[in-house]
Amino acid sequence: MAKSVLSNETELSILEDISFEISSGETIAIIGTSGAGKSTLMTLLAGLDIPSSGEIELLGQPLSLLDEEQRAKIRSESIGFVFQNFLLIPSLNALENVTLPAVLRGDGEDTAKARRLLQSVGLSGRETHLPAQLSGGEQQRVALARAFMTQPEILFADEPTGNLDQHTAENIIDLLFAMNRDHGTTLVLITHDTVLAGRCERLLTIDAGRLVEQQ
Amino acid sequence: MKNINPSTGYKMVFRWSWREIWSGQLWPVTAALTLIVACVVALSALAVRVEKVMTDQGRSMMAADLVFHSANPVPQLLLSDAQDLELSVSRQIRFQTMAFSDNNMQLVSAKAVQSSYPLRGDLVLTGAAGLQKSSVQPGELWLAERLFSLLDVKVGDIVAVGDADLQVSGRIEAQPELAYNPFRTMPSVFIHYSDLDKTGAVQLGSRVQYRIFFNGENDALTQLQQDHQAQTGDSWISEKNQGRSADLIIKAKQYLSLTILMVILMASVTLVLTCRHYAASRAESVAMLKSMGAGRSWLRSWLFSQAAIMFLCSLFFGSLFGIALELLLRLPLQGILPDVLPGYGWKPFAFGCSVSLLIGLPALGIPLLRLLDTPAIAVLQKQAGKASKKHWWLASAPAAAFLLFYGGSALVWMVCLGLILLFLVLAGISYALLHLLSRGKWGAAMKLALSRIKRSPQTSMMQLAALSGSLMLLAVIWLVRADLLGDWQQTLPPDAANVFAINIAPEEQQQYLQELDNNSIERSDAYPIIRGRLTHINDLNAKDKAAENDPDVHALRREINFTWAEKLPVYNDITAGKWTPKNSVSIEATLAADLGVSVGDKLSFSVNSQLFSARVNSIRSVQWQSMKPNFYFIFSKDMIEQMPATWLVSFRIDEKQIPVLNQLARDYPTVTLLDFRTMGEKIQSMLVQITWSLSVLGGLGVISGILLIFTLLRLSLKQRQNEITLYRTLGASRKSISQTLWSEYGVMAAAAGAAAVAGAEALLFSLVKWGFQLQPSIHIGMWFALPALAVVIVFISLKSVIQQLLKPLK
Incomplete structure (x- = not known):
């Protein structure tokens, strides 16, 4: 699989000759320096974008054959995200942010489950707080709870601790792995932190758009 | 999960939209939209009322909502139709006759009116012992102020109006119908309609004006006017064609609609910018929702519900603010507006809603639809795409409405x-x-x-x-x-002339003007008046020539006033040509246009059966309502100086100079004084x-x-x-x-x-x-x-x- 973009009329290759498989339940870290193409790889794996050539099969479905709506459907049913900058909806409180994926899927607002999830990330009693009233670490916990709301088969985490201090980051990572274990989710973690990557079962290293190492 | 009702999701989306409006980025958009609704509602509600007041003002000056004016007896059908349409009707007959007292006589304009007169405006009559009345009863005779000195009578004396001897009931303090033409104004007297026959003034062939006054619903009035088209010698008078006040009202209305349009334009600009800002601030959320699997239809309904709630809020609060604003705007107008205000109905609200929807549709629709196109990948990588123009078709709705409403307005x-x-x-x-x-x-x-x-x-x-x-x-x-x-x-400046003196004999002229100057009365130049007709234009019959443009030119139907001067009045602006002092005539611009006359044309006239011709040297624009001496034709001195003329001068009398006016009336009994102070x-x-x-x-x-x-x-x-x-x-x-x-x-x-x-x-x-x-x-x-x-x-x-x-x- 490869990905290139047009920039100022010239074709810029971002990913080249990438090929690998991830099995269900695996925890995988994709590492590499800044600009290596990690995040682009993640957007392709999650079906947020499609490759320029080659094919990605997600949960048995070839992504390039699906239109945007069909890919969105797969994401709503089977995929969870944790982003570096949390991306909570500012006008929804913690509880509503957690229930959002279920609402998007058309399942209704399952507040009981959302409360349980918030409790499991240590945010009992903060349900009605808006993102602006929460610290960075707390916001990422809400994002974690949100990611597990629809019991996704795969969880993509893009530098989940990039905006957090050391101590909070460790807590979040512990929580992430614990929840991942409890829910039996496949985890794809994008990071440049090799220590953090070391906690995953498998390591993919990207350098200048190429897969250089698989451990 | 299975026990959860999916409708709970809608409730959350509703809560979410509500919060976006009040605490999110959507409130400036809501505020702009509310402002549009409030301004449109307030301005159009006020416009409805001000328009009503202005219309009432105009109507009170013509004594009714609508007047039928004819040289012939009024057809019975018109009266019965008016009755069918449930209109109030009052009749008047106007004629000129001599009034005689024991000592004097005077040509007067007599108005025989029914007791219901006037249907609008104020008639103030002051009788013996200062008793005030507002209508004329059978057997009564009311005289204009200056007739008391002209006829040398007092209340209770007997005055003969035509053949009828009537006892003077008192003086006319104020009357609704006002004449603008000084040459058509004579001192007026009011008698009752039932006393008309006694005067013997109305006979076959006598010059009489019949007027019927109508009051009622606008629709009924329009209906009546449509069913009875004016024949030759008839005319319908409404506030729309009633000279000075009509011009005021039309321009004031134009200004009203212009103001509303400009406020809407300004608010629209704000709306467009706030909407763009909102859409830009929500791009990240949309990308995030897409990454979590939100489909286009879900996002569409999400954005639509926000827009719908916002519109409803804006319409509701905008209407409320609009009502309050109208109230506030009305405060300084309290003294002017009538105590019981006409309602403004539902129209201002409907107008406010339509305007906000029409503007809101593209202003909000275009950025929101563009927002829907935000790619999911933008959640991780900022996309620097060009803004698409494919949704611009939404702007066609307000554009079409604009053309429909304002397409004809220059x-x-x-x-x-x-x-x-x-x-x-x-x-x-x-x-x-x-x-x-x-x-x-x-x-x-x-x-x-x-x-x-x-x-x-x-x-x-x-x-x-x-x-x-x-x-x-x-x-x-x-x-x-x-x-x-x-x-x-x-x-019409506050110091405009308010009295015209006409019929000044040539030998009295110098002395008369001297008298005015001695009393420091501000006056115009004096002008000679010679009555005559325009007969030919470039040797073609004037009526035939005029018929090419306008078959019924007023100035050709009767004798009009000519004057001569060495130079044109400074208050007339020359629009074409140049004043020359020899063998020439200057013509008023509207008349020139009606007659199709231009500079250099040869015009022929008749005065006392004497025929003569002159070349048009200039065309002038004239403000007829300026209360200054104005003429259709001004000749160079050589043309008509030798013809017999009387003189005219206008001047301003203030409160303190009233005795001077009375003295002038006594000293120059042949000079007719036309008093326009009340008007x-x-x-x-x-x-x-x-x-x-x-x-x-x-x-x-x-x-x-x-x-x-x-x-x-x-x-x-x-x-x-x-x-x-x-x-x-x-x-x-x-x-x-x-x-x-x-x-x-x-x-x-x-x-x-x-x-x-x-x-x-x-x-x-x-x-x-x-x-x-x-x-x-x-x-x-x-x-x-x-x-x-x-x-x-x-x-x-x-x-x-x-x-x-x-x-x-x-």
Whole structure:
């Protein structure tokens, strides 16, 4: 699989000759320096974008054959995200942010489950707080709870601790792995932190758009 | 999960939308939309009422809602139809007759009226012992003030009107029907309709005017007018064709609709910018929702529900504010408006809703649909795509409505052309200004500011356009009002002449004028009057020639007044040709147009069966209502000087000079004095009322304009938050950032002010000249006031947000 973009009329290759498989339940870290193409790889794996050539099969479905709506459907049913900058909806409180994926899927607002999830990330009693009233670490916990709301088969985490201090980051990572274990989710973690990557079962290293190492 | 009702999801979306409106980024959009609804509702509700008041004013001056005027007895069918349409009817017959007292006699204009007269306006009659009455009863005779001295009678004396001997009941203090033509005004007397036969004045062939007054619902009046088209010798008189006040009302209405349009335009600009801002601030959320699997249809209904809730809120609160605003606007008009106000009905609300929907559809629709196109990948990687233009078709709805409503209005097209012109001027000025400025040597703050403006030309231009466009519109709203009022004041200034003296014999003329001057009475020049007819135009029969343009030219139907002069009156403007003192005539512009006459044409006239010809040397525009001596034809002295003439002069009498007027009436019994004091006062009071209404509306337009500019600037500053926070975090000093901001917005205010002045001056010129048909003028005051206002508004806006902007990153 490869990905290139047009920039100022010239074709810029971002990913080249990438090929690998991830099995269900695996925890995988994709590492590499800044600009290596990690995040682009993640957007392709999650079906947020499609490759320029080659094919990605997600949960048995070839992504390039699906239109945007069909890919969105797969994401709503089977995929969870944790982003570096949390991306909570500012006008929804913690509880509503957690229930959002279920609402998007058309399942209704399952507040009981959302409360349980918030409790499991240590945010009992903060349900009605808006993102602006929460610290960075707390916001990422809400994002974690949100990611597990629809019991996704795969969880993509893009530098989940990039905006957090050391101590909070460790807590979040512990929580992430614990929840991942409890829910039996496949985890794809994008990071440049090799220590953090070391906690995953498998390591993919990207350098200048190429897969250089698989451990 | 299975136990959860999916409808709970809708509830959450509803809560979410609600919160977006009140605490999120959507409230400025809601505010702009609410403002549009409130302004439109308030202005159109007030317009309905002011219009009603102005119409009532006009109608009270003609004594009814509608008048049928005829030289022939009124057809019975008209009366029975009026009855069927449930109209109130009152009849009047007017004729000229001699009134005789024991000592004197005088030609008078007698009005025989029914007791129901007048249906509108005030008739004030003061009888013996100061008893006031408002209607004429059988057997009564009421005389105009000056008849008491002319006939040398007092209340209780017997006066013969035609063949009827009637006892004088008292004097006419005020009467609703006013004549504008001094030559048609004779002292009036009122008698009852039932006493008409006794006078013997109405006989076969006698010159009598029949008038029927109607009051009732507008629809019924229109119906009646449609069913009975005026035949030869008949005419319908309504407030719309009733001379001076009709002109006032039409122009005031034009101004009203112009103000509403401009306020809508300004609010629309704000709406478009706030919507863009909102859409930009929500792109990340949409990308995130898409990444979590939200489909287009879900997002569409999500955005639609927000827009729908917002619209409903805006319509509701906008209508409420509109009602309150109308109340507030009405406060200064309290003295003018009647105690029981006519209701404004549902129309202002329907208008407010339609306008906000029509403007909101593209303003909100285009950025929101574009928002839907945000790719999911934007959640991780910012996409620098070009804004798509595929949703611009939404703008066709308001464009079509605009064409439908205003397509025929020249004024509106002028405003639109003015705006386009402004943008061109603006582009030129801004480009030149930036080019010039960037060549100079500046401090760091100014350099940064200039580079910032140049870096994002599209955004900067949009802000500039919005700022200068709003400034221009509010200047226009205010100054058109000033020009309009100035013109009215000029045509009928408070010191206008209020008395005409006619029939002054040539041998008395010098002495009469001397008498006026000795008493320091302000007067016009004296003009000779010679009655005659226009017979031929370039040797063709005048009536046949006129029929090519207008089959019924009033001035050809009767003898009219000619005069001669050595030079033209200064208050007549020459529109074509030049005054020459030999063998020539100057013609009034409207008549020239009706007759198809131009400079150089040969005109033939007849005076006392004496025929003569003259060449047209000039065409003049004449303000007939200016209470100054005016004529259709002014000849050079050599043409008609030798013909027998009487003289005319107009002058102004104030309260203290009334004894002089009475003395003049006694000393010169053959001179007819036409007293217009009451009419002058009535028109003045109407002017004061309309002035108030227009000032209040203009003031509201200006205030909403200023508020909109303020909102725009704050919005634009808020958009800079991230950039400024970054500078601040990088260690830029408070002083250097605020200097950069002051420089940037200072340059923008100056450029916008300059462009607005140019645009407003051009727009004012065309509106005043071609729209309101007045004399355009240059507004030097605005050249300074507008840029100053721009700077002040920018100063206040910046001051109000700068503290917040300067906070460093947490």
